[in-house]
Amino acid sequence: MDDPAVPSASLVAQLAQELQRHAPFAQMQADELHELLAAAAQAYYAPGELVLAPEHGPVGQLHLLRQGAVSAQRGLADTAGGFHYEAGEMFPVAALLGQRPVTASYRSQGDSFCLLIPAATVQAVARRSAVFADFLSRRVAQFLALSRRALQVAYASQTLAEQSLETPLAQLLRGAPVSVPPETPLHEALALMEARHVGSLLVADAEQRALGILTRHDLLSRIVLPRLALDTPIAAVMSSPVLGLQLGDTAQDAALLMSRHGLRHVPVLDGERLVGIVSERDLFALQRLSLKQVSSAIRAAESVDTLKLVAQDIRRFARNLLAQGVAARQLTELVSHLNDVLTQRLLQLVAVARGMDMGQACWLAFGSEGRSEQTLATDQDNGLIFVSDRPDAERPRWMAFAREVNEALDACGYPLCKGGIMASEPACCRTPQEWLQAFNEWLEHGAPEDLLKASIYFDFRPLAGDAELARPLRELLGRHGAALPRFLRQLGENALRSRPPLNWLGALEGQTLDGREGVDLKLQGTALFVDAARLFALAHGLAATGTRERLEAAARLMQVPATESEGWVGAFEFLQMLRLRGQMEGGAGAPTNPNWIVLETLNDVDRRMLKECCKVARRLQQRIELDWMR
Structure with missing residues (x-):
């Protein structure tokens, strides 16, 4: 290594530019960045030269890599590999903040400054x-925020949406709600609605507890057509x-x-006290498609052909939300x-056409839909619970019903499952007793095919019909998993069969598909x-099915530091966002695999974030090895 040289004033200006x-320097004030650079010394490391090692003692300097690459290896005990740093990255942050020696050996890969x-x-x-400060202590969260901001800018020209769905309702309230006591005559209530130019009127008691609501949409069916006297108390017609x-x-x-x-309207409460109201217009005032508009169009569809058209709005709606900067979760x-x-x-539609009673059945969503984590490129994973004393005799009828639903979903853009995980298959169309027996066998035997089934079926969620039919399955997993x-x-x-795409040095290592890495x-x-989240949920008897909820709940029970569990969640959500x-x-020209990301298409922030997420995944797998593989 050459002797460190303090940069000149002209070099400080050049380095600042x-x-x-790179993050976080682009977001820092100019004087803050200049203070860092003015105190810095520049050092050169030859290829293979040792930069930092445990025997060097407590770390006294932050290394900001300007050019080249540096890799860190932790020795034979760390079978997961090392870390890899590229231009614009800083190391060793944890050791510097902890005023301790590094635990790895850092070596230059090529000519590095x-x-x-x-x-x-x-x-x-x-x-x-x-x-x-935030960047040093919460790198994953900071990269995630920067990436989301860049994505929002990229999609902003494609939508009119301006509001973030993460906004607390407290920030959307425009003033005190318009409300009346329950004994108020209709003619006074309607006059108040007209005078205040509101589409809804809340009914509250003396303590401002919400008792009911009357909206313009209710007037025709509840007052005009029944020819109700206008001195009738509003309590007689309010929704409650x-x-x-x-x-x-x-x-x-x-x-x-x-x-x-x-x-169309949702009252907002502070405890039990009514403090405001938000409307659909408040949430999506400038948006071409609202969640309720899309869902209402779906519910109003009278045929599969209509649903095929409406299903296309789901992609358009998702694009609008991306432009708002809505998080992956x-x-x-x-x-x-x-x-x-x-x-x-x-x-x-199919149940009515076939005369099927869904009160005697429960449609289950498995896999990503069961976890409420579906992306736009997803096939079907579903099953059916049906009540019968003669299952072998009645199963064909329920399978035929399910087959029509599966084929209709396929026509709407949700491909048939190549693995046959669909309610139209005998293995996915069972009585409650048959499902319980199957779950018990998978838990007790643990053969490779049982583990595959567990990874799909155990993430179930009741979707339609009698949800109580699925309750014994969730209770079984809660009792017997641990x-x-x-x-x-x-x-x-x-969970350890697949590994993050990092090489032995800790650098991103892609594979080739369609000629691109x-x-x-x-x-x-x-x-x-x-x-990992499924393993944690079973081990601790958690009822949650979503990955984020499982990770957060398990982290609390496992007493995992908040910074580590936040990293798990942030990394998972960033990867989900990249997929979306x-x-x-x-x-045209897109990879044949819808989950494939071409590395050369990533900007600097996203590439660094992807590598950071892979490091988080590797540490998560190390935790599994220590806790369950011994």
């Missing part, structure tokens, strides 16, 4: 710069009970509530919700987190 291409910034300067700038949300709930929560119950939940609505409508250590170990082994974001990305973006941008 150079570093502003680093800026060495004293720890005292790093700490001083971090105290003044929230951007810099009121479905409301709390101040801390989000616009997304309100949108889902409206869609699921056919509402909310986007996949909303896509899954619309897919649920479409499936439920199909089931209604009591079968052999099965948990086998699940752990299964890339990564399968499902098999080498999201599936790693999904498998690739599927939306698919077209």
Whole structure:
């Protein structure tokens, strides 16, 4: 290594311009960045030269890689490989902040130039710069935010949406709600609605507790057509009970509530006290497609041909949400919700046509739909529970019903499952007793095919019919999952079969598909987190099916530090977002695998974030090895 040289004033200016291409320097104030660079010394490392090692003692400088590459290896004990740093990245952050030696050996890969910034300067700038401090302590979350912001800009020209579905309802309220006591005569209530130019009127008691609601939509059916006297108390015609949300709930929560119950207005409560109301117009005022518009069109469809047309709006709606900067969790939940609505409508149409009683059955969603994590390129994974004392005699009738639904879903853009995980197959069309027996056998035997079935069927969710028929299955998993250590170990082994796309140096290592280097974001990305979350859920008896909810709940029970569990969730959601973006941008020349991302198409932030996510996945797998593989 050459002797470190303090950069000149002209070089500081040049370096500042150079570093502003990378996070977090682009978001920092100019004086903060100049303070870092003015105190820095520049060092050169030859190919293969040792940069840092445990024997060097506590780290006193932050290394900011300006050119070249540096890899870190932890020795033979770390079978998962090392870390790889490229231009614009900093290391070793954890050791510097902890004032301890590094635990790995860092070596230069080629000719490398680093800026060495004293720890005292790093700490001083971090105290003044929230951007810099947050980036040092929460790199995954910061990369995720930067990537989402870039994605929002990229899609902004394709939509009129301006509001984020993450906005708390407290920020959407425009003032006190218009409300009246329950004894108010209709003529006074209607006059108040006209005077205040409101489309809904809340009914509340003296303590401002919501008792009911009357909307313009109710006037024709409840007052005009029945020729109700206008001195009738509003309590006689109001809708009750009121479905409301709390101040801390989000616009997304309100949108889902409206869609699921056919509402146009949602009261907002502070505890039990009524404090406001939000309407569909508040949530999607400038958006061409609203969640309720799409779901209402699906529910109103009278044929499969109509549903085929309406299903195309789901992709358009998802594109609009991407432009708002909506996070992957909310986007996949909303896509899954619309897919649920479409499936439920199909089931209604086919059940009526065939004379089937869905009160004697339950349609189950498996896999990603069961977890409410569907992307836009998804096939069918579903099953059916039916009640019968003569299952062999009645199964063909239910299978024929399910086959018509499966084929209709295929026509709407949800391909038939190549693995046959569909309600029209005998293995997926069972009575409650048969399903319980199957779940028990998979838990007790743990053969390779049983583990495959567990990875699909155990992520189930009732979608239509009698949901109580599925309750014994969830209770079985909650009781027996943790009591079968052999099965948990086998699940752990299964979760380790795929590895993150990192080479032994810790650099991204893609494979070739259609002549281009890339990564399968499902098999080498999201599936790693999904498998780990399923293992954690079974081990701790968690009822949650969503990956995020499973990871968060398990982390609390396992006493995992918040920074680590936040990394799990952030990495999983970023990978989901990359998948969604690739599927939306698919077209001529797109990879044949809808989950494939071509590495050369990634910008600097997304490429670094992808590598960071792979590191998080690798550490998560290391935890599984330590906790379940011994």
